[in-house]
Amino acid sequence: MELFIQITVFILGACIISFLKVIAQDYPNINYVRRSQCDYCHRILQWYEIIPIIGYFIVHGKCSSCKNQIDFNNPLQEFLGGIFILLVVQFGNLNYLPLFITLIILGFSDAFYGYIYPIFYLLALPTIIWHFSTVHFLTAIIIYLSLFLLNRKSLIGLGDVEVLTILALVFDLNIILRIIILACLLCIIQFLFNKKRSYRFIPYLTIATGIIYLIFLFKT
Numbered sequence: 001m002e003l004f005i006q007i008t009v010f011i012l013g014a015c016i017i018s019f020l021k022v023i024a025q026d027y028p029n030i031n032y033v034r035r036s037q038c039d040y041c042h043r044i045l046q047w048y049e050i051i052p053i054i055g056y057f058i059v060h061g062k063c064s065s066c067k068n069q070i071d072f073n074n075p076l077q078e079f080l081g082g083i084f085i086l087l088v089v090q091f092g093n094l095n096y097l098p099l100f101i102t103l104i105i106l107g108f109s110d111a112f113y114g115y116i117y118p119i120f121y122l123l124a125l126p127t128i129i130w131h132f133s134t135v136h137f138l139t140a141i142i143i144y145l146s147l148f149l150l151n152r153k154s155l156i157g158l159g160d161v162e163v164l165t166i167l168a169l170v171f172d173l174n175i176i177l178r179i180i181i182l183a184c185l186l187c188i189i190q191f192l193f194n195k196k197r198s199y200r201f202i203p204y205l206t207i208a209t210g211i212i213y214l215i216f217l218f219k220t
């Protein structure tokens with residue numbers, strides 16, 4: 001792939017991440033004409049401030065009117081998301097993109113609000129249909145029922161169980177177990193820095209799925 005196309009895909013990827021974040025934040029009250037605001041002083045942002053990644057550095061990571069720090073996670077997520085989408089487009093299988101987009105929206109939604117809208121599951125349908133001949137119905141049902149029954153004390157949310165079930169439809173059990181182990185490891189690492197009593201698990205599942213997918217992609 002030529003450098004120009006790689007850069008274009010990367011920029012598009014970063015824009016997609018930024019767009020998915022807005023959807024996750026606003027749903028179900030999506031307003032297409034809403035202008036982005038500063039989280040603190042609610043000043044309407046200038047066009048250059050909302051450019052993915054670069055906007056953050058143009059304003060030196062601070063709101064130009066109230067001087068509050070802008071969360072560095074914003075440009076970081078856009079950068080990593082752009083790289084991830086570029087790697088999937090260049091080396092991976094485009095069939096998986098709808099599933100990844102679903103996971104990213106669900107991850108943002110869970111991180112913001114602690115719950116997810118099941119309607120977003122529909123976004124993963126193209127991936128499931130593409131892989132229909134190899135969909136693991138039995139594994140998915142076993143994973144759903146066992147987690148559902150084990151979960152009497154609501155240690156994990158129903159949303160987490162449903163997301164794992166969708167993953168189990170597409171990936172085989174070996175990959176699912178690695179995703180769960182890595183997601184738990186990421187939770188433990190997070191715990192070392194920030195001791196919380198409960199975790200919103202879907203963002204970790206999203207990151208773990210991305211990493212495991214890339215590892216399998218470059219190993220084979």
Ligand SMILES: [Zn+2]
Pocket residue numbers: 038039040041042043063064065066067068
């Ligand atoms: Zn401000």
